[in-house]
Amino acid sequence: MVENETLAHGNKSIEEFEPTIVAYCCNWCSYAGADLAGTSRFEHPSNVRIVRIMCTGRMDPTLVLEALRMGADAVLIAGCHPGDCHYQKGNFMMEKRYDYLKKAVQSIGIEPERVRLEWVSASEGGKWAALIREMTEEIRRLGPSPFTLKEIPKKADATIDAFKSQRLRWVVGRSQIKVEIEEQKYRQTVNAIMNTEVERHMILRALKEQGPLSAEDLARITGLNPNTTVKHLIALRKDGKINEAGEKDNQYLYGAA
C-alpha cells in the first residue's frame, strides 16, 4: 500500500518535482571535492545543500534519519576514500553503520537509494559534480520522499528511537571493534536486534501517545503480529519500560513507565 502511494505521489509531480538533498560532507575530502567542483566550474543541479562535518565517523545514524524525517528527499554522506581518512578510520566506521542504516531505511518502507554513502576526495571535483547530477536524477525519478506520507512516520519515529536506544547503539558500536563472533553472524545479530528495537519503540510510542492500551490495541495500531506484540510487552515490562495500567474488557492495559 505504501508503495502504491509512493508511486502515485511520485508520478503526479514528476515533472515539476525538485528534490532536496542533504549532503553531509567531511571537511577534509568531500567538502573540498565540492569546493573543487566550484573552482573548476563543473555545473551540476542546484538540489544539494551541504552540511559540513569534520569526518563521516561523526555521522550518527540518527542524523541521517532525522534529516529524512524532517523532509529531505535524500541524504548523501560523503567522505574520504578508504585509506585516506584524516582521522585514520572514520570512514570505515561510517561504512559499518551504513550497512545497518540502509537496512533500517528499507524496513521503514522507503527506497534505500535515498541514503547514499560515497567517497569523494579533495581532488575529485568532477566526481562530485557527476555524483550530484546522477543522484539528483535518481531522486527526481523516485519522486518526493514517502517519509511525509501517512504510514511511514510511525515506523520512522520508532526507528529513530531505536537508533537512540542503548541496546542498538551498543551492538552497532561493538561492530567497530574486533568481536569474537564471525562478522556475518554478528551482522545478522545486529539486524535482528535492530528489528526488535524498532518494533518495541513502535509499541512505546503508541503507549506514550495513546496509552493505556491492550495488547490487541497495540497489535492493531502498530501492525505487528499479536504474538510478537505480547512477546515485546513481556520484555518491555521486564525492562521496566512499561507498566500494567488496569484492565478493560477482560484484557490487561499497558502504559508507558
Next chain:
Amino acid sequence: MTDEPRVGVFVCSCGTNIGGVVNVPEVTEYARTIPHVAYAENNMYTCSEAGLTSIRQSIKKHNLNRVVVASCTPRTHEPLFRSACQEAKLNPYLFEMANIREHDSWVHPHEPQKATQKAKEIIRMAVARAVLLEPQTEPEVDVKEASLVIGAGVAGMTAALSMASQGFKVHLIEKEGEPGGITRKLHKLYPTLADATEVVDPMIKAVKSNRNIELSTSTTLKEAGGYVGNFKTVLTGPEGDRELTVGTIIVAPGSSNYTPPSGLYEYGVNDHVITQRELDHKLRKGEIGKPERVVMMQCVGARKGEIRPSDLEAFPKSDTAELLRRILKARKEEGWPYCSRICCMNAIKNAILIKEKSPKTDVVVLFGDLRVYKEYEDFYRRARDLEVRFIRHIEAVNPEVTQKDGKLQVLAYDALSGMEVTFPADWVVLSTPLIPSKDEIMLARMLKIPIAADGFLMEAHLKLRPVDTNVDGVFIAGTASGPKDVSESIISGEAAAARASILMGNRKVKTEAVTAVVNGDLCIGCGLCEEICPYGAPKVKEGTSEIREILCRGCGSCAAECPKQAITMRHYGDNQILAQVKALLDRGNLKEVAS
C-alpha cells in the same frame, strides 16, 4: 551564552564571482528577515580590508554576538574572518560561513534564480547553526624544546642540522649502523653528476660534530605516546630501551625501491636484467664495462594499475599495518599507479655516465612518457647530444624481454613508426619507482599518521601544508610522503625543521578546540569510546569516561557510537548539525518560490 543571539550577516559579491549570478541585494534583504538576524549588509569583497573593518565595526555598532559571512569556502577564508571577529572581541567560534561561491554561484552560472534561492537557503542554514554556536577556547600547552628526527638520510640530517643550528636539542636516530640513508649508497647524482658522497659525507661529518645533535645509530622508535609539545617515546638500540621526551617529531624514514617480481622482463632469471638502482651500484664499482648495447625501460612497476577499492576493503579495517601489507603484496605483482618522479632523470643520468665512459655503447631508453622538468630538459638534451636513443613505445603495449641463446632481446612497438623494433641487449635496465617502506608504515601506525591511498604518508594538506601531518607536532621529511630526489629531500628537511622550530621557538602551542565532551550524568562507563578512539583520548575512570582534550582530534567517532549518547562534540553537536537541516527543510512558502 545567555544573551539573545544577535547575528550579523555579511553577504559578499566577490566582484562578479557571486554577484554576477546570485542576486546579492535580494539575498541581503532576505537575510534581514531570518530570525535572530540583527544586521545584514552586502560587501563587494568581504575579505578586503574594508569588508573586515565593516565586520569589526558592525559587531560593536549593532552589538552582534554571532557573525555569518556568506562568501566562499571556509577551507580558505574561515581563519581570516575568525580573526576579524576576535579583534572585535567576539569569540572566533561564534563565526560561521555560508559557502555561496564554490557551492553555488560557480556551479550554477546559468541558473541565477535557482542560485539566488540556494544562497538564501545556505545562509538560513548558517544562521541557524550560528545561533546555537558556543564560544570555544583552544587549549594551550607547553612545547619541550627538543626534537626527535627519525631517519638519518639526507632529509633527516638536513632537518637535524637546521634545528640544531637554531639551538634546539635534536635526537637523530637511524636504524642502520651508519647515517646517510640511500644517498650514501648511490653513485652519482643528477644533474651535476657529482659523487653522492660529496653531498652526504660533509653532512654526516656536520651531524656527528654538532653538539646539539645526539646521533644514535642502529636505533629505532619502539613506542610513541603523548601529544604535541610533550611526546613520550621509547627508543630501542644496541644498549637496550630508553625513554625520551620531545616537543616535536620529524619522520624521515625514506622509502623503498620497487623490486620487480621474479620473471618480469626476465628479472631474477637473467642476471643482466637489473634495476636502475642496481645499475647505479654497478657503475660505482665499474662492473658494466663497455657493452655493445644497454636497453633501459621506463615505468616498470609505475603508472600501472590502480589502487582498487577491493584492496582496501577485504581485510580488518582498523589495522593500518595489515592494510599496507596487503597493498604492498598486491602492488608487487601489479606495480604502483603513480609516477615516481625521479626515474626519468635517473635513467638519463646513467645513460650519460655509460656514454661518457664508453661512447660506442648503444644506449636505448624505451619509454611511454618521459617527464623531464625544469632544467632537466637540458640534461635530456645533453644525453641526446651523446647519442643516447630515446624511443617512445606504444604505452598500452609493454615491451617484451626474451632470451635467445643466452642473449637478451627486447621487443617494443615504436610509437612513431608503429613498427615492431627488436634490440639485442647486453644489459636490460628496469627503471622502477620509489615505493612506501615498511618502516614508514610502522611509524605511521605508532604515530597515528594517516596513509594516503598510494601508501605514502599523508600530508595535512597536499598543497598548503606539505610537510605537516594531521598529528600536531609531527612533520614529514624526505621520501616517506612520496618520491623525491636529493635536492627535494633537502628542501623538505629544511621545511619540516622550520615548521617544528616554530612550535619549539614559541614554547607554547594552541591545540584543537573541536573536541569531544562527556556528559558524566549519562555516561555508564562502558568503555566503547576508549576502544573506538584512534588517538586514545577517552579514558574510563571510576565508571565514567573522560576525554583527554589534548589527545582528542575531534573526529567525533565516539559521539556517533556512544550507546548512551553521552558524548557530544564541541562546535559540531547534534543540535548544531540538525539545526541546519531543520532550517533548510522548514521552508514554508519558500518552496513555491523555488519552482
